[in-house]
Amino acid sequence: EAGVTQSPTHLIKTRGQQATLRCSPISGHTSVYWYQQALGLGLQFLLWYDEGEERNRGNFPPRFSGRQFPNYSSELNVNALELEDSALYLCASSSGQFTYGYTFGSGTRLTVV
Amino acid sequence: AQSVTQPDIHITVSEGASLELRCNYSYGATPYLFWYVQSPGQGLQLLLKYFSGDTLVQGIKGFEAEFKRSQSSFNLRKPSVHWSDAAEYFCAVGGVLTGGGNKLTFGTGTQLKVEL
Numbered sequence: 471e472a473g474v475t476q477s478p479t480h481l482i483k484t485r486g487q488q489a490t491l492r493c494s495p496i497s498g499h500t501s502v503y504w505y506q507q508a509l510g511l512g513l514q515f516l517l518w519y520d521e522g523e524e525r526n527r528g529n530f531p532p533r534f535s536g537r538q539f540p541n542y543s544s545e546l547n548v549n550a551l552e553l554e555d556s557a558l559y560l561c562a563s564s565s566g567q568f569t570y571g572y573t574f575g576s577g578t579r580l581t582v583v
Numbered sequence: 584a585q586s587v588t589q590p591d592i593h594i595t596v597s598e599g600a601s602l603e604l605r606c607n608y609s610y611g612a613t614p615y616l617f618w619y620v621q622s623p624g625q626g627l628q629l630l631l632k633y634f635s636g637d638t639l640v641q642g643i644k645g646f647e648a649e650f651k652r653s654q655s656s657f658n659l660r661k662p663s664v665h666w667s668d669a670a671e672y673f674c675a676v677g678g679v680l681t682g683g684g685n686k687l688t689f690g691t692g693t694q695l696k697v698e699l
Contacts, residue, residue: 513689574626
């Protein structure tokens with residue numbers, strides 16, 4: 471069984487540009503979660519998508535957005551990039567049976583210069 | 584609001600020695616608790632989880648953790664550390680989001696170094 475896959479592995483953008491990060495969940499998982507892991511700030515919950523809808527978001531500005539496609543894959547968009555957006559962005563999927571925990575992808579390392 | 588504290592930022596142990604990583608949580612109800620490990624440049628791998636039942640849970644790679652409600656703790660242990668265990672370890676508590684989703688609140692992590 472394939473795990474959660476994220477692309478690209480690394481992304482370098484200039485301040486003010488837009489970044490698009492992609493995530494494919496484990497087959498059968500309908501929920502996708504995005505987390506930001508910034509240096510010194512730990513892992514912060516960003517967004518939750520389920521059945522194609524944004525269901526909840528963490529304490530992040532609206533320039534962090536995304537969507538979930540009919541095949542349950544997901545895209546995270548970060549507009550008007552700022553230097554402090556540099557971080558590892560982790561995607562996780564779950565089947566809704568929370569007691570089993572999330573399965574995380576390997577992440578996308580976004581660097582804003 | 585739920586929170587997780589990992590009081591040790593860095594821990595160094597010798598290979599073959601025992602290990603205990605501390606985790607304290609704050610949560611209003613019976614918590615779902617998790618330990619994850621992250622190797623450099625990698626995502627997070629689930630080591631073990633607790634949600635009910637036996638308070639001593641076994642995980643992968645020879646790790647175990649004990650849930651102590653009276654101390655609000657969920658410490659991770661391993662009897663004999665291997666050099667390959669060097670990584671960052673995260674404790675997390677699970678909560679329910681509005682709408683039924685599940686959010687993990689993570690501690691700030693403990694970086695484990697293993698001396699040969």
